[in-house]
Amino acid sequence: MAQHDMQIANNTGIAVRGDINAALAALVTNNSGDTAPSPTYPFMWWADSNTGHLKQRNAANTAWIDHGDLSSALLRRNDISGDVELSTQIMNIAGVPVGGLQFVSLELTGSSQPQSANFIRLCADLTGAGEYNEGKLTGQNVVDAGAYDPAVGDASGVTATAIISVSGSPLNGRTVHLIETEKRFVRPGDPGEVLDDAxxxxxxxxxxxxxxxxxxxxxxxxxxxxxxxxxxxxxxxxxxxxxxxxxxxxxxxxxxxxxxxxxxxxxxx
Incomplete structure (x- = not known):
């Protein structure tokens, strides 16, 4: 642990060399210590050995910015953009729980689908080679009931379902409605309740x-x-x-x- 005021005072040669070495030691250890270095400078680093966090002085030199645990790697924007799997998981999964839905306006230039390893698309006929739901849905069943028949009282429109087939998924083996194909709307209510049109x-x-x-x-x-x-x-x-x-x-x-x-x-x- 080393800290220094980063000011080299006039002195004899050996004293100046010692002062310079002490300043360099503070620099290479990120001013490590149990207490904050003094004086402080804008953007100055401090390895806070008391909390175990890496901190940096803000531009105004009025407060410390906490960059997190000293024992963990820093995650930067370039690190994320350079790792496709990490990037898509962070951007597309954060805040979406298992069983949660994500809506994407694919007709807009620049839009993209979420990470296919973690999602299925609720649309029929996308299980072929290279398609989004390849290997993830089985037992697809699409029935078009046509127009409503008052004499029978049957449901009208399309009903489309499939079975999730993703090993390790908590939803593996569950049947889902392919609501894109059904043109079925999602609304607040009892979870899983399926209502036909009226x-x-x-x-x-x-x-x-x-x-x-x-x-x-x-x-x-x-x-x-x-x-x-x-x-x-x-x-x-x-x-x-x-x-x-x-x-x-x-x-x-x-x-x-x-x-x-x-x-x-x-x-x-």
């Missing part, structure tokens, strides 16, 4: 006789054209009732909230 009830009313006293309301309207009907046993052509949900709500070929597509990944290891 909409709020669409309603309206009217009377068989449509005139100024009985206008249709809600999702009902009077047709622009007319149809032939029996009126008191005699054929006649009259306007008819139509149900049109788009009169009161936005409509599309599927039920959905406002959305934006992203790639979805799950950490499995």
């Amino acid at each position: 909409i709020r009830n669409v309603y309206g009313d009217g009377a068989w006789k449509s005139d100024a006293g009985y206008p249709p309301t809600g999702a009902f309207k009077i047709s622009a054209g007319s149809k032939a009907v029996l009126n008191n046993q005699a054929a006649s052509t009259v306007p008819y009732w139509q149900l049109d949900a788009s009169l009161i709500v936005p409509t599309a070929g599927e039920n959905r909230p406002r959305s934006r597509g992203v790639a979805v990944y799950m950490r499995v290891f």
Whole structure:
């Protein structure tokens, strides 16, 4: 352990040499000691043998910056960027627990997928050679139920599942929904609860006789054209009732909230 004030005083030759050697000893040991060196200088190093930490004086020379344990290697930005595995694990895994999801906008130039050794992508048909889920998913099952059948009451849309096959993963053997393929939304609720699509009830009313006293309301309207009907046993052509949900709500070929597509990944290891 050595410390020095870094000031070489005028003296005899042997004394000056001793002073210089003491200053050099302080430099090569990073001013090691149980107490802080004095005086201090901007960016000065101090190996604090009391706490076992390497410290550096800040630019204003007002405080010490603690760089951590003296017995551990320092991790610098260049070290991280030069080690692809270390870099991706630090940048893509930190804060994402096993079973956690990560969303990536792959359509943006410069975006990247998370480390494939630690994640699966929740998308069907990516298990081929060189693809993201190669060797990590088995038993893929994709079923397209088509349009909803009110007579049967079955679910509509696509259901896609697969089994995680990653040795050593806490999730190995678990079945997951491939929500990218299903176009299924994630929302707060009971973990694992899977709900099929539904909409709020669409309603309206009217009377068989449509005139100024009985206008249709809600999702009902009077047709622009007319149809032939029996009126008191005699054929006649009259306007008819139509149900049109788009009169009161936005409509599309599927039920959905406002959305934006992203790639979805799950950490499995």
